[in-house]
Amino acid sequence: MININHCPASDFEAEFQLIFNNHMKGLPICHNGLQVRAIGFQNFKKHWIGAMVTPWSILVVLAQGNKSNWPEIQVGKILSITLPAGAFSFLGMVSDRLGKFLACSLMSPVDPLFNQRSAEAFAARALMLMLTPESDSSHTTHSTRSAIPENLSRRDFFTTFSKEMIADDKP
Structure with a gap:
């Protein structure tokens, strides 16, 4: 179980690695170029929030x-x-190691154009x-609003982001 005084990043990495090894490895949804990584875990209102990169998804927990x-x-x-x-939709989840936790999927499956570095940056x-x-964030929103089409779908947004990340990733 999670302890408020102990950052659970390593616990999440271990649990998601176990899920990968026992249930996900070899499934077509998995991106073979990605490894399980916990990103940016921090205390948030006396709880822990962070992001997870896995071969099958990128999520905030x-x-x-x-x-x-x-x-x-x-x-x-x-x-x-x-x-x-703002408000985000989180799915209730449970594991023996972590207890109950919440997960907000950002991308599943992970864009095949992502490598480990770009997935972690995302x-x-x-x-x-x-x-x-x-x-x-309103000052950045106003300055970039004209560059973002009003009818942009979520898929197009993430595709655009992944292409930008790949371009930034090249030497």
Whole structure:
């Protein structure tokens, strides 16, 4: 179980590595170029939040720290969690090692154009944006708004992002 005084990044890495080894390895959804990595874990309102890169998905996880202000989690049910950037949908999950935790999928399956570095950068950036208050990010939103088409789908957004990451990744 997660302890508020202990960063659970290594626990999440170990658990997701076990899931990969026992259940996911060899499945077509997996990106063979990616390894399980915990990214940017930090204390958030007496709980732990961080991102996970796995061969099958990139997600943000929220783990219980303080029992007194932890929401009632129903495994397999969606719960709306308000972060500084707004409300996000998290799925209730459970494991023997981690106990109950929440996961917000950012990308599944992972774009085949991503390598480990770009997947980790994407996860870190998404986590940072989710933890940035809307008012703090408004100055960047206004300056880049004209460059983003109004009818841009979520898939197009992530495809555009992955192409930019790959371009940035080249020497």
